[in-house]
Amino acid sequence: MSATDPGGRVQVPRFGHGSRVPGWDTAVDLTKDPATIPDPATTPVPPQLKEKIVQAMAKYPDRRSAVIPALHAAQEEHGWISPEAIDQVSAVMRVTPAYLTSVATFYDMFFTEPKGRHDVFVCTNISCSLLGADEFFAEMLKAAEGHPDLNVTSFECLGACDIAPMASVDGVYVGPLDTEDAHRIVEDLDAGRTVLDHKQLRYRRSTDPGVIAEEAGYFAPDPAKTDMADTAGLGPEGDNVDRPGPTAAIETPTEQDENNG
Amino acid sequence: MAERPLKILLDRIDEPGLNTLAVYERRGGYQSLRKALAMSPEDVTQDIIDAGIRGRGGAGFPMGRKVSFLPHGDMDKYLVCNADESEPGTFKDREIMQKNPHMLIEGVLIASWAAGTTRTFIYIRGEYAYQADILEAAIAEARDAGYIGEKILGSDHTVSLVLHRGAGAYICGEETGLLDSLEGKRGNPRLKPPFPAIEGLYNGPTLINNVETLATVPAIMRMGGKEYAKLGTETSTGTKVVSVSGDVQRPGNYEIELGIPSRELIYGLAGGPPEGREIKLWFPGGSSSPVMTKDDLDIPYDFDSMAKAGSMIGSGAVIVIDDSHTVLEVAKKVAKFYAHESCGKCVPCREGTNWTVKMLDRIESGEATPMDLDIMASVQEQIIGNCLCVLGDAMAMPIGAMVEKFRAELEAEIEAARERAEGADVADVIPVGVADEHAGPFPVH
Numbered sequence: 001m002s003a004t005d006p007g008g009r010v011q012v013p014r015f016g017h018g019s020r021v022p023g024w025d026t027a028v029d030l031t032k033d034p035a036t037i038p039d040p041a042t043t044p045v046p047p048q049l050k051e052k053i054v055q056a057m058a059k060y061p062d063r064r065s066a067v068i069p070a071l072h073a074a075q076e077e078h079g080w081i082s083p084e085a086i087d088q089v090s091a092v093m094r095v096t097p098a099y100l101t102s103v104a105t106f107y108d109m110f111f112t113e114p115k116g117r118h119d120v121f122v123c124t125n126i127s128c129s130l131l132g133a134d135e136f137f138a139e140m141l142k143a144a145e146g147h148p149d150l151n152v153t154s155f156e157c158l159g160a161c162d163i164a165p166m167a168s169v170d171g172v173y174v175g176p177l178d179t180e181d182a183h184r185i186v187e188d189l190d191a192g193r194t195v196l197d198h199k200q201l202r203y204r205r206s207t208d209p210g211v212i213a214e215e216a217g218y219f220a221p222d223p224a225k226t227d228m229a230d231t232a233g234l235g236p237e238g239d240n241v242d243r244p245g246p247t248a249a250i251e252t253p254t255e256q257d258e259n260n261g
Numbered sequence: 262m263a264e265r266p267l268k269i270l271l272d273r274i275d276e277p278g279l280n281t282l283a284v285y286e287r288r289g290g291y292q293s294l295r296k297a298l299a300m301s302p303e304d305v306t307q308d309i310i311d312a313g314i315r316g317r318g319g320a321g322f323p324m325g326r327k328v329s330f331l332p333h334g335d336m337d338k339y340l341v342c343n344a345d346e347s348e349p350g351t352f353k354d355r356e357i358m359q360k361n362p363h364m365l366i367e368g369v370l371i372a373s374w375a376a377g378t379t380r381t382f383i384y385i386r387g388e389y390a391y392q393a394d395i396l397e398a399a400i401a402e403a404r405d406a407g408y409i410g411e412k413i414l415g416s417d418h419t420v421s422l423v424l425h426r427g428a429g430a431y432i433c434g435e436e437t438g439l440l441d442s443l444e445g446k447r448g449n450p451r452l453k454p455p456f457p458a459i460e461g462l463y464n465g466p467t468l469i470n471n472v473e474t475l476a477t478v479p480a481i482m483r484m485g486g487k488e489y490a491k492l493g494t495e496t497s498t499g500t501k502v503v504s505v506s507g508d509v510q511r512p513g514n515y516e517i518e519l520g521i522p523s524r525e526l527i528y529g530l531a532g533g534p535p536e537g538r539e540i541k542l543w544f545p546g547g548s549s550s551p552v553m554t555k556d557d558l559d560i561p562y563d564f565d566s567m568a569k570a571g572s573m574i575g576s577g578a579v580i581v582i583d584d585s586h587t588v589l590e591v592a593k594k595v596a597k598f599y600a601h602e603s604c605g606k607c608v609p610c611r612e613g614t615n616w617t618v619k620m621l622d623r624i625e626s627g628e629a630t631p632m633d634l635d636i637m638a639s640v641q642e643q644i645i646g647n648c649l650c651v652l653g654d655a656m657a658m659p660i661g662a663m664v665e666k667f668r669a670e671l672e673a674e675i676e677a678a679r680e681r682a683e684g685a686d687v688a689d690v691i692p693v694g695v696a697d698e699h700a701g702p703f704p705v706h
Contacts, residue, residue, distance in 0.1 A: 207513030
């Protein structure tokens, strides 16, 4: 319950800066001059980062378009968008630190506070939450509590409602998840293993009965004649690993032609 | 075997190696591009107009007309493919890009020929790391094979294609927000007009289309626009990939001919809600479409029928909610999402979304009265049409529809929450006997 003042009135919780509205906790120091673009001569930039930024700038008619790719690269290099990272990007791109900060704070995938090395983004949007994402997120927080390497965040729809509830672990989509999987994710990351191999999205096949019916009698890829890559998640012979759980190919429904319309 | 089911976008999509050029070409890939380059850009545009294909990203604007809006002449023109698929419930573009990236690339190249754009971009959301890697590899393959570059395939057409990864912001799916983001700014939508077709990326004329729309273009070239227009209904031509999710037995992407009854989509294809449960409400086109009830299941799934019924097929994402969930729970999720994603540029959206969240919280904490529902409905009305983009509307429409269609349930919820709260601690705050007189929206001290 809220605290009360001596007069018995309910006290409104306030943030450090005195306002009831969050968001101004990290206000700029108004006594300082705005930061200028750092001098490249006195700002050492890791060569691999510099190269990535320069390459990105070359792709666009306007170098500013490379801000997001550059910040991605800097976050990868530094682990988060630190003031140092901002200075380095600023020195290479010749845009002000303030501009970069404004961009970095706008997007959900940039972290302007130090964070764990492994990102676990748990989708808690509508389709996932209908199927238990909030419970999973609570369990995930519990499983990762005190773990120095984990950055567990709830995220808006990640675009994989077919495997709801789901999460993105270091960019790899896994689902459908139950609460036990939260602990397995932590174990897999600690052991340096592939995370939840049997629940990865890339193995999931289409559920459209028309596609399934069509493919059952169609595929006869000739491995000798065709270069096959498994980047679509499927090996040269297709996916014939016995995978448990709902991500395995579903059975073809009996009403084969129901989608012909 | 029965007649081959009609699939255009999901045609044999699980074929191993389809993401490689070799398999795609073996299946006849890039033949449509050759055909298009042999025609004049005007003829290609005419074909797309004849096909009658409407944008698959949400607004449903005819693609052919969009192409024809671009000015002719020698200037820097751009084409941007919107792959920032973030509408809750939507995951169709993901499957297309992951499994058949060359179909999208071919579509982009044909559209760039039709619109006369030399620089093209695919803006993919940053979360789709795996799909972006696949697309990147596919673009490199296409470039090596001479499909992208200077004077491609011996024609006059020179085109470049850059894959741009976003960084997680729903608003960047809005076309002008996307352009700002692609220019390296915060993704704030712009004032329209001028529309992007006149003044878009780097102030040049820009054609923006969704992944699914562009991925359909090779099929339109192959079949011919008039032939393609025979599919679907008269005003909603062709097929559409619909993402069905939520409380259904077989969530996934289904390619349907536009105009089939919604019931067939939800029950026939996706298997309907789990055994023993019933549909309570459903979103026909992502979380920003006004909700439908189980009485609306016989409405044909196409642009116009859905619009006539007061909703929209938007991005083609059906979210089904069964009777084990409350409307309040759904409303809160939806409102919180839009409050989080509002870019903050326009007041009605920034404040309206936050107010709505607070009012829904009040219902849950037992502080609300039925009058709050009227206030909430009026807040939604004041958002719609008053902002630069439709993000605010995207919350106002479903919330407004929920208040309208499920008022009785929400009122019961308010009453139940009030009783719960009174049992807990409200009795200490409200002196006995005063509670009834002061049952207004504001707590009494």
